[in-house]
Amino acid sequence: MTINVSVIIPFYQRQSVFDQTMQSVLGQSMPPREIIIVNDGSGGDSSEFLEQYENVATIIDLPENHGVSEARNIGVNLAKGEYIAFIDSDDIWHPEKLELQYNYMEKHPDVDLLHTGCCIFGENRPDAEYNDKPSQLTVADLVHSAQVMFQSVMMKTHVFRQTGGFDPRFRQTEDWELSMRLAKEGYSQHFLNKTLVKIRRGEQDHLSQNWRGYLSGHWGVMVKFKSLFRRHLGFHGYYQRLFNYLDAAGYKQNRWLGKGVIVLARSLKAVNRLSLIFASKPPIEEREKDYET
The missing domain is CATH 1.10.287 (Helix Hairpins)
Known part of the structure; x- marks a missing residue:
């Protein structure tokens, strides 16, 4: 049974691990209506590399890098599904991820966004699970912690569009910014207490050059709200x-x-x-x- 969900995958120079991501999406117990891959100005052989997925996904090639926020927005603009789900180009979904979320959303029509527990993994680091979160997010929860990782999210497409999607000024902490905006505007965000996503963290996520992005992202959210x-x-x-x-x-x-x-x-x-x-x-x-x- 195909479910009315559009999967959005921003892609940036992840040729070495991307097939693991795609296989986790294609192997869902309830497959999505469509998969949209946004090649965010990766350059090199990325366009040729992604051609192998043309039969199972819509591929959008951006001539230059816009960042994950704008890449996701562009994908959602083309989405036809009632719901959207996000996964980054190096992460992995549990085989029942979409089925469990879709069934929950269908049973709870008042819910606008549903996120799940996540497992952070990578080389030279132990796995770390994050699944102890509030069942229904409030502004107070988000003030104290970002809470939502959008690789785990399924949400109503029209809600994403109504809010304007991700703020493209945020290349880091874009998840936190959008969650805060949704909570401020009164949208319902629920948590499914199951670890359904594995999020890859490599050495590049801890390199010293990322400190400016970390600071501007976190300060940016706090100043905006x-x-x-x-x-x-x-x-x-x-x-x-x-x-x-x-x-x-x-x-x-x-x-x-x-x-x-x-x-x-x-x-x-x-x-x-x-x-x-x-x-x-x-x-x-x-x-x-x-x-x-």
């Missing part, structure tokens, strides 16, 4: 979180510049803590309310 974060974390909690991300970015950089960033971050965190301890006035958000009244 500043009022929500401030409401749940408070003034000092908000800035403490920003400085924590600065500290982590310095650790990722792991060179002399990173050490300087770490010193800066820890100094700022210390000042922030002291200002909280010795503050004699109410928090800024309370003073703003006083002015309004």
Whole structure:
């Protein structure tokens, strides 16, 4: 039985492992209506490599790299399915992933997005499972943790389009940004407590050059939804979180510049803590309310 789901796969230079991804999609117990592969400006022999899947997938070749957010958006723009599901070009689905999610969505028509547990795997690292998550996401949950990995998501196509899809300015933390936006706008996001996706993490995911993307992504989400974060974390909690991300970015950089960033971050965190301890006035958000009244 084919189910009314469009699978979107952004592809970027993953020739060595991509067939594992495709076989996990093609081997689903309930196959999807269509598979859309977006070659995100990979260059080289990528177009020729992907030709072997022309009989089972629609392939879109982008002349230059746009990033995962825009690549996914382009795929969804062409999708014909009632639901969409995402998988990256080096990850692996459990054989019953689509069937379990599709049945859940059909039984719960009020649910707009359903995500599942994930297993992070890769060379030279132990597997790590992430399946202890809230059954129904709220803004409060997302303020404290990103929660949703979109390689595990099935969602209503029209909801994705209504919200505008992924913000292309985010090449990292795009999952967190869209989940926050969905929660803010009142869409229902449920969690299926089964580990149905294996997400590959290679050495390149931890290289020092990624520290800028990590910092800009996390800070970008917190700035974009500043009022929500401030409401749940408070003034000092908000800035403490920003400085924590600065500290982590310095650790990722792991060179002399990173050490300087770490010193800066820890100094700022210390000042922030002291200002909280010795503050004699109410928090800024309370003073703003006083002015309004």
